[in-house]
Amino acid sequence: MSAAPFFAVKAEVDAAIRRPALALTWFARGDNTQGQAQLAEMIRLDAEFAPFYIVDVSALRGDADLAFTWLDHGYTTRDAGVTALWEDSIFVPALRQTNTVNNSDGSE
Numbered sequence: 785m786s787a788a789p790f791f792a793v794k795a796e797v798d799a800a801i802r803r804p805a806l807a808l809t810w811f812a813r814g815d816n817t818q819g820q821a822q823l824a825e826m827i828r829l830d831a832e833f834a835p836f837y838i839v840d841v842s843a844l845r846g847d848a849d850l851a852f853t854w855l856d857h858g859y860t861t862r863d864a865g866v867t868a869l870w871e872d873s874i875f876v877p878a879l880r881q882t883n884t885v886n887n888s889d890g891s892e
Contacts, residue, residue: 804826
């Protein structure tokens with residue numbers, strides 16, 4: 785992987801955007817130690833206002849339990865990134881297949 789995208793991510797001014805971008809970059813580069821450290825920092829600093837990014841990074845790592853924990857938190861707190869998923873024509877049917885949601889409106 786080229787270093788150019790990594791340097792572009794590190795140059796991001798908004799820390800709330802930089803943290804998930806760095807975590808995704810670390811994990812994509814195979815550096816799980818740095819990626820996990822970045823994810824822990826996201827959970828510490830961004831949990832209340834950006835749980836969708838935690839979902840995103842957790843899903844990339846393949847940690848479904850953590851991703852669904854943060855999906856639930858984001859739904860409960862009405863995080864815009866998470867609630868927008870309920871409008872996604874692919875996401876809700878996929879959840880129905882896993883018996884996560886049962887109703888046509890996406891509710892449990």
